[in-house]
Amino acid sequence: MKKYLFYIIICCYAVTSRAQKEFRFRNFSITDGLSQSSVTAIVQDESDALWVGTQDGLNRFDGKEFEVFTPDNTKGLESGYIKCALIDQTGKLWFGTNNGLSIYEPQTETFSTYFAVDKEIIQIEDLANDKNGNLWVTTSESGLFHFDTKTRKFTSLKSVISSRKTTRVVVTENGIVVVATTDDGLFFYDPKTKKVSSRLANKTGLSAVNRMIVYGRNELILATNDGVFTLDIHTQKVSEKFGRWKEKMGEVSATDVYKYRDFGWVICTKSQGLYVIYDDGEIHQSTEDIFQKSALLNNATNLIYRDNAGFLWIGSQRGLSVFDPANKEILGVGPSGNEDSGIPTPSVWSFAESESGRYIYIGTDNGVSRYDNTTGKFKQYYRNRSYNESNNEISVLSIEVISANFLLVACTDGVYELNLNEDGYSYNRIKYASKEIEVQHERSYSIEHLEGSTYLIATKEGAITYDIVSKRMQVFQHDSKNPKTSISKGICRLAHKDRSGNVWLTTSTGGLNLMRKKEGNWIIHPYAFNGKIKAASKEYITSIYQAENGEYWMGTLGSGLLRWNEKTKTTVIYNRKDGLPNDVIYGLLRDKNGNFWLSTNKGLCQFDPIKKRARNFTEINGLMSNEFNIGAYLLTSKGKMYFGGIYGYNFFNPSELSKPKSAVSVVFTKFKLKNDWLKPAPNTILTKPISATNEIELTYQKRSFTLRFQPSDLSHPELINYKYILEGSDEREILIGTDNEIHFNSLAPGEYVLKVYARIGDGPWSVYPATLSINVAAPFWQRLWFWITLAIASAIFLRWFIRRRMDSSHREQVRLEMKIRDRTREIQQQNEKIIRQRKKIEEERNKVVRQQKLLQIEKDKTEKLLQNVIPASTAEELKKSGKARARAYTKVSVLFTDFVGFTRISDRMNPTELVKKLDVYFTKFDEIIVNNNLEKIKTIGDAYMCAGGVPVRNNSNPIDTCLAALEIQAYMEKRRHDAIANGSEFWELRLGINTGEVTAGVIGSERLAYDIWGSTVNQAQRMEMLGEPGKITISGATFNFVEPYFECTFKGKAQSKSKGLIDMYVVERIKPELSMKGLGLHPNDRFNQIVNLHLYSSINYYKAERHIMQLLEKRLSKNFHYHSIAHTKDVVTAVERIALLEGVTDEGLFLLKSAATYHDAGFIEQYDKNEPVGARLAVEILPKYGYTDQHIDQIKDLIFVTQIPHKPKNQLQEIICDADLDYLGRDDFHEISDKLRRELKEHGKLDSDKKWDEIQVMFLKSHRYFTKTAIAMRKKKKNENLKEVMARLERDEYED
DSSP states (O other), rough: OOOHHHHHHHHHTTTOOOOOOSOOEEEEOOOGOOSSSSSSEEEETOOOOOOEEEETEEEEOSOOOOOETTTTTTOOOSOOOOOEEOTTTTTTTEETTTEEEEEETTTTEEEEOOOSTTTOOEEEEEEEEEESEEEEEEEESEEEEEEEETTTTTEETTTOOOSSSSSEEEEEEEOOOOEEEESOOOOETTTTTTEEEEEEOOOOTSSEEEEEETTTEEEEEEEEEEEEEEETTTTOOOSSSSHHHHHHHHOEEEEEEETTTTTTEEESHHHHHHHEEEEESSSEEBBBBBBBBBBBSSSSSSEEOOOOOOOOSEETTEEEEETTTTTTTTEEBOSHHHHHTTTTSSSSEEEOOTTTTEEEEEETTTEEEETTTTEEEEEEEOOOTOOOOOOTTTOHHHHEEEEEEEEEEEEETEEEEEETTTTTEEEEOOOSSHHHHHHHHHHHEEEEEEEEEEEEEEEEEEEEEEEETTTOOEEOOOOOGGGGGGOOOOOOEEEEEEEOOOOOEEETTTEEEEEEEEETTOOOETTTTTTHHHHOSSEEEEEEEOTTTTEEEEBBBBBBBBEEETTTTTEEEEOGGGGGSBBBEEEEEEOOTTTTEEETTTEEEEETTTTTEEEEEOGGGGSSOOOEEEEEEEEOTTTTTEEETTTEEEOOHHHHHHHOOOOOEEEEEEEEEETTEEOOOOOOSSSOOHHHHEEEEOSSSSSOOEEEEESOOSOTTEEEEEEEETTBBOOOOOETOOOOEEEEEESHHHHHEEEEEEEESSSSOSSSOEEEEEEEEEOOGGGGHHHHHHHHHHHHHHHHHHHHHHHHHHHHHHHHHHHHHHHHHHHHHHHHHHHHHHHHHHHHHHHHHHHHHHHHHHHHOOOOOOHHHOOOHHHHHHHSSHHHHHHHEEEEEEEEEETTTTHHHHSSHHHHHHHHHHHHHHHHHHHHHHTTTTEEEEEEEEEEEEEEESOOOOOHHHHHHHEEEEEEOOOOOHHHHOOOOOOOOOEEEEEEEEEEEEEEHHHHHHSSSSEEEEEHHHHHHHHHHHOOTTTTEEEEEHHHHHTTTTTEEEEEEEETTTTTEEEEEEEEEEGGGGGGGSSSSSBBBHHHHHHHHHOOSOOHHHHHHHHHHHHHHHHTTTTOSSSSSHHHHHHHHHHHHHHHHTTTSSHHHHHHHHHHHHHGGGGGGGGSHHHHHHHHHHHHHHHGOOOOHHHHHHHHHHTTSSSEEESOOOOOHHHHHHHHHHGGGGHHHHHHHHHHHHHHHTTTTTHHHHHHHHHHHHHHOOOOOOOOHHHHHHHHHHHHHHHHHHHHHTTTTOOO
């Protein structure tokens, strides 16, 4: 029932497709940068850029990204609704819009818009270019216009063509203008006579012409709402173009039609996708399918455009699709909601071909799918229509075609005879010789025809032969007493008959087994030269190919490709060092050119055994998945290759893929100088488009620039890569990958030639690169003329300056001598008088200033001394009222420090030096506590005491105190390293912290002192005394406040005078996810967000957590080895870590941790289906701790989403799902897994260890992580754990 429901759901979203996807589409939508979904026009300029018109913006695509032009950001473009487009003979682009005719001038890179009547809105529907270079323009409400491209003027033809509702227009080779209308048929207008030569009234197919194309000299092809029609221009006879098409497909509304070379016709439709009618009459339909990533983007297709590289672009209502009609790519099929267009489950395990070659049989997790090469449809033969994806114990691992209606199928639960008939089909399980044989050999992996009606089947315990007529069976399995005369130990996955008739079998213990007849009976024994093969590889052999020269090529499960020379008995291994993507080979085929094709764990590989060269293909090249499956490979009678994997299968013609890719050309498209993209303009660096520029001249001040370029092939953006050479520089060839920009920063003066090359994948580089000469001028001070001019000017100036100074000096000397004699006496008398007065005034002023300074100094000393002795707020209180009262504080964190062995240190050091060194340390401590909002209380000898939360109360003081402690110990560690490096003595520090109630105030009236009292102070000192040097020891009270932010280690319990035993912890560091760069010393922004959440949220999470944890400790069974309270704590820790790394710092963090504490709480009442119990407990308990009904509803959803299989719908659900199974990708996986195994055994859920490992393998393969954090941290290790379990299964050394 679940399976049917699954298909009903996905069928609601899938669009019917009538054939397997024979074309690989690459799709572009608004998520790729397209301005709007509905593509209405496409045209390519002379630089190979593709211009895409939509209902909201014009887009220029350079193979990398879309550049969007709208009326808001583009001068000269009056409307963003583009209806049509064309390129004229001069390379100019014309766009018909919803508001006028727009032109793009490539030479100036500017837009202009023209109107039939000044500023009057006309909605243009279509454009056509005549031999004179002028345009014919159809409009939706204003009729037909002629536009003179030289005068840029419109001429209306309303008087000639009566209809105002014109839609499409073409110009024939004879110059006749054919105009389609919505209300009056077709008009044939002769510009020479300026008259309508003829008119074709409305009839079937003419009332809604969506596209017209000129075909040959005398025909028009019309794409209409009623289909595709041919119109003879001379006789004006209209006939259906594709009668057979209409007979097979019924009524189809065609939007565009295109004739592609000798290939056939391509037709766009309004709702039925894309049709290809081949020249031989064959019909192919491509439709959208959300489950096929290479399918057509949308069924509502608008138009077809062939680019300069020969690819076809399809504009649709959801974006843009492009494909290669020559079909020279890897194609793929995945799971689909439509039974006719895909397979029912993701994994593909096997293939087979019918004798006629018409059918391809595909083995999946739920039976056999049959693809008909003639009709392009699938037919499904389900094993179980109520199949559950979490249980794939009915997978089809091998198929052998016996006849057209009879197949032998090897499954994980036995061998079946599949009978096909017109009324239906049936699976009939073969009868095993005994129950014991059935248990041992029902898991079947491979089928090979032996002789007559006898078939060989590779099984879990060895092999069996089965006669489909007599139903007789012979069993072969390992005999430990006679290992040389029986099949090797282990699982037998492969049976293979080579071209010489030898039958080979491979087992999980490595090597080969040979099957032959002796005295009329079949026997199997290990290959005599297994020792030499195993010396090269002990891995399991997955596939075998015998070459014409008798050599054997074998794929292995970890050693790569093994080559065995039967004559010389020698081996050669080819692996990743030789270019293979992975050493795990699942399938091995050879094409007619002698190349091997290998399916691996990391993509597909083509290996040339002669040149020893590998060529690799991944998902970028069209693979459905990079991971393939063992045994899923097929070479058809027509030379096609099939490979199956974990998400469908791929097929291709190897001869097409082996052909060298054609070289692509490159053209420069944009030039940026500093921060501005330049447009061509007179008297500037760029006088014409960069694509047409051969040389640029740059000044020394402006020599930092960026060049953007594009390839001629726009259909493979993910495969295009570039390189460049800058001739004239010291740089060699530079590879820049897929980046289509080069930036040069302050290019040195000189002459350069830049050459940019491109290629597709590993194809050839461009034969003719994009080339640009770049000349960077030297600065003026590096030129010869500057230095010559400077030398001459300096000599002239120096001579003039010296002469002028000499003349001036002589004249001045004469004048001065005369004045000096006249005024000397007068000046001397006045100076003496002024000096006496000034001296007297200065003495008085200095006296006053000295007195003011002395007073201020004394005042400052007094205030500073007071503030150093007591807190500022208390000092202010003393100054105002003369006294300060003591106050009680409920939450204060006290920090004590003490230097280790200070008495011993003081005995060795001079007192003065000792005090100086103490001053250095305490000064740094003062700086640290001030930065962390703490108050210094006092120092006693080498002891230092400070506190947070006094005299100003705050809730963050435990956190502030621990942050300060980390900084203090970090400072001490730095001093220690410096001392060791200098060979000097270093000091160590013990540090203790406690949080609790204190009383604080000023004692005495003579010598004021601010102090704090209470047992909290004593316990802080106790923490310091019991702590280790270099560590931060805190009490349990402090730990309860700081545990969410810091990594702490429990150190035991300590005896206190007043509180009995108290818990001791060591603060190791800030949690990595809450610290800067994950170093654990300084908090990051996320730390502050979490602190604010804990301090100010209405939810009292920690009280709620203690409540449920106490309940679990009390009521959980001690027989729960896995579902214990330790598992709950582990999930809480994991969910917090993942949430923080995923950016969850709001109340969602509390909801996640709360759900984690309750997700397995139901185990206190029942073992199965316990999630509702956990949800009920949450509803009963959490309202007491500030949780709202909305909070609890979210928590319940989070609890239920942890049910297997995980199906999260939002970020929080993804996080808790990943946290619940976090251990799958950790180092302690096997330890935790073993706990779950013991628990399941004790509860009667599991009967053997081997069964447990089989369950684990299936679960690990189907499981996936959802968050980026879990994928990055756990996926790789999870895969390693899976391999270890699979290896254990292969060894099969279980005792039960």
